[in-house]
Amino acid sequence: MMMRSDSIMMKMIMMLCIWAVMAAAEVQVPRVFKVGDEFGWRVPLNNDTAVYNHWASSNRFHIGDSLSFVYDKDSVMEVDKWGFYHCNASDPITAFDNGNSTMNLDRPGLFFFISGSNGHCTNGQRLIVEVMHIHHEHQPDGSMPPSMSPLSASPSASATPTPSAASTSLLASLSPPFAAFLLALFCFLS
Numbered sequence: 001m002m003m004r005s006d007s008i009m010m011k012m013i014m015m016l017c018i019w020a021v022m023a024a025a026e027v028q029v030p031r032v033f034k035v036g037d038e039f040g041w042r043v044p045l046n047n048d049t050a051v052y053n054h055w056a057s058s059n060r061f062h063i064g065d066s067l068s069f070v071y072d073k074d075s076v077m078e079v080d081k082w083g084f085y086h087c088n089a090s091d092p093i094t095a096f097d098n099g100n101s102t103m104n105l106d107r108p109g110l111f112f113f114i115s116g117s118n119g120h121c122t123n124g125q126r127l128i129v130e131v132m133h134i135h136h137e138h139q140p141d142g143s144m145p146p147s148m149s150p151l152s153a154s155p156s157a158s159a160t161p162t163p164s165a166a167s168t169s170l171l172a173s174l175s176p177p178f179a180a181f182l183l184a185l186f187c188f189l190s
Contacts, residue, residue, distance in 0.1 A: 032065070032067075033059055035069050035127065039051070041071040041074065042071055044123065044124040048124060049124035053127065055127075056127060056130070062131065063105060064105070064106075065105045067129065068100070068101075069101045069103070073117075074117050076097075077092035077093075077094065077115070078094045078103060078112065078113055079092050079114055083112065084113075084128065087114060087121035089115075097116070109130070110131075111131065113128075114126040
């Protein structure tokens, strides 16, 4: 009886160590994203007003990450939602015109950026970035949150997910290391 108890205890300690290593591997290292990749920060070609939001939707932003705006004879401004949708550069939160600007993403939620150069914002040089909460649920492949949909002339009401889209199984809602730990623990104890 004592051997069985010691064996179970050793397996549990081993599983705890594995879980700790896996949890540490999940820690996010802050990244720097070059806005627009090779295209950079400039007026989109061919009146492609959604180019920057397509770029943002292909990346996943976390607290601590930063955006690098690289541009010539232009500017970048962080503005509020109203300033974004109305291309209003008169009251920015922050503004830069040095050609190589870095914006730190220091909180979860939406960040709104526009060019302060006359006419650039209305021609599509604007960007919405959504920074995820620490335990953000992943969007299904191919979907964008309502805030990241192609731009319209004015803000639309945010869509609420249907119950079937919002509901997930218990296992799917667990972090991968913790789910792996539970699965391994079940295998060891059975």
